[in-house]
Amino acid sequence: xxxxxxxxxxxxxxxxxxxxxxxxxxxxxxxxxxxxxxxxxxxxxxxxxxxxxxxxxxxxxxxxxxxxxxxxxxxxxxxxxxxxxxxxxxxxxxxxxxxxxxxxxxxxxxxxxxxxxxxxxxxxxxxxxxxxxxxxxxxxxxxxxxxxxxxxxxxxxxxxxxxxxxxxxxxxxxxxxxxxxxxxxxxxxxxxxxxxxxxxxxxxxxxxxxxxxxxxxxxxxxxxxxxxxxxxxxxxxxxxxxxxxxxxxxxxxxxxxxxxxxxxxxxxxxxxxxxxxxxxxxxxxxxxxxxxxxxxx
Numbered sequence: 001x002x003x004x005x006x007x008x009x010x011x012x013x014x015x016x017x018x019x020x021x022x023x024x025x026x027x028x029x030x031x032x033x034x035x036x037x038x039x040x041x042x043x044x045x046x047x048x049x050x051x052x053x054x055x056x057x058x059x060x061x062x063x064x065x066x067x068x069x070x071x072x073x074x075x076x077x078x079x080x081x082x083x084x085x086x087x088x089x090x091x092x093x094x095x096x097x098x099x100x101x102x103x104x105x106x107x108x109x110x111x112x113x114x115x116x117x118x119x120x121x122x123x124x125x126x127x128x129x130x131x132x133x134x135x136x137x138x139x140x141x142x143x144x145x146x147x148x149x150x151x152x153x154x155x156x157x158x159x160x161x162x163x164x165x166x167x168x169x170x171x172x173x174x175x176x177x178x179x180x181x182x183x184x185x186x187x188x189x190x191x192x193x194x195x196x197x198x199x200x201x202x203x204x205x206x207x208x209x210x211x212x213x214x215x216x217x218x219x220x221x222x223x224x225x226x227x228x229x230x231x232x233x234x235x236x237x238x239x240x241x242x243x244x245x246x247x248x249x250x251x252x253x254x255x256x257x258x259x260x261x262x263x264x265x266x267x268x269x270x271x272x273x274x275x276x277x278x279x280x281x282x283x284x285x286x287x288x289x290x291x292x293x294x295x296x297x
Contacts, residue, residue: 014047014054016074019097021090027074028067028094032058035127035294036099039066040091042109042135042277043217046073048200049108052283053290060291065103067094069111071217077209082216084138084223088117095125102127104294108279109248110135117224120232128236128297130290131256133248133276137222166215173214174205186276188244197280226255236265238293240286242274267293 014029029047031054039050046068058064068075069087080086091114095103104127107115112134119129172178179201183193204210239256253268260266269289271278279286 014051019094021070021093024070024076024078026067026070026076026090026094028065028098029054030066030098031055031064032061033063034061035063036101036103037062037064038091038095038099038103038105038115039064040105040107040111040114041066041069041072042107042111044072044201045108045111046200046204048073049197049277049280053279053287056283056287057290062294065094065099069114071213073204077204077207077213079209079212080216082138082213082220084114084117087114088121091118092122092125099125104128104130106130106132106290107134108132108277110138113137113223113226116226116229116233116237119235119237120224120229123234126235128238128294129233130238130240130293132240132279132286133242133245134226134239134252135248136225136252138217138220167211170205170211170214174202174210176202186245186247187281188242188273188275189281192277192281226252230255230259230264233264236297237267238290239266239268240278240289241268241270242276242278242281243270243272244274245276247276 017028017030019026019028027047037057039053041047041049047066050066054064054066070076070078070080070090071082091105102125105115105118107113107130109132112131113136115129116131116134119126176198179198180193183197184190187193205214237256239253241250241253243250250270253270256266256268260268271282271285274281274285
């Protein structure tokens, strides 16, 4: 099947819907009809990060649900202690309210870790799962960092959490020029780093409470690791990995290769020339892989 990307403007082309969850406003959108797919974004991203995927998947015969996780995008910047467990509960409750039939969860980065956690803990709502450059945790575990970097990250997290230094650090990180520099580090395809993408990441950082959300997430526990989760997963997995990702290197795919050798139903697709967000960098390839895999199930 030939898949051609349709690009939707993040400003105009998504119908913005809102749902109240535990008293907090959650923004979401729906497109298409058919088997339900739930798209789960990564850290700092939002619905718009899937703008090159939503219409293609919808036109392929799927009902695509996409939401801004609590704390991100157009959803409320709630003053809570963020964790993997909070967002997994959000996804489960969203499914119960809006979908109510087994869905395919598709996530990038932290969104992939959340999707894997849903598959492990809530198989009753999961038909299959697509992981795109899955994070190994909400944050690095201390043993994953060598001693110098462990010290630096510990000091940085204290600065972020402090009411005075935290504001300075956050305002520096959220500058548009800094957002662009960060994207250049993790996107192999620099042409995909557009003004629209930078603006999409910048705007939610201006919302009241955004700095506190940022600090809460950076200092949160990492949550379950893929190693912990995979033995509990019985649904089919498609693992897509941008091979030039400096944040979650492709060496992280080894645990999925081992799980496949142990009998799990897993397809692994490395993508050369792409970094941390291949769904946005090389959407034609990723959309094709997802649709082809879904049709094979």
